[in-house]
Amino acid sequence: MSYPLEKRELIAEAPGLRMQILTLAAGQEVPWHWHSEVTDTFLCMDGPMVIETRAPTETVELDPGQMYAVPSKRAHRVTGKDGGRCRFAILQGVGTYDFKPVGA
Template structure:
């Protein structure tokens, strides 16, 4: 799945594991999606950032230095707080990566 980002930096990738740094410009988002196998572990670098999740509904706000993990099969999306800019590291694994989009 491709969606607009200010910047994507691949830090490391091995079978079943990937680490990236993503920068969202103001107004950008990682749209609603879920993964079959991988957990997304987020570390806020510049923020604040917001992770919204479904089933059950939950909203987590991260300040720089904070982290949060979203387990496989849980729908989520990521934005900067109030549509602002944010930058975060994301560790995706362990398992085969996929991006399953869901309605907003």
């Protein structure tokens, strides 16, 4: 799945594991999706940033230096707080990566 980002930096990738740094410009988002196997572990670098989840519904705000993990099979989306810019590291694993859009 492709969606607009200000910047995507691949830090490392190995079978079953990937580390990236994503920058969302104001108004951009990582849209609602879920993963079959991988956990997304977020580390806020510049923010604040917001992670919304479903089942259960939760809204988590991260400031720089804070982390949060979304387990596999849990729908989530990521934005900057109040539609602002944010930058974060994301560790995805362990397992085969997929991107399952919600509602598709």
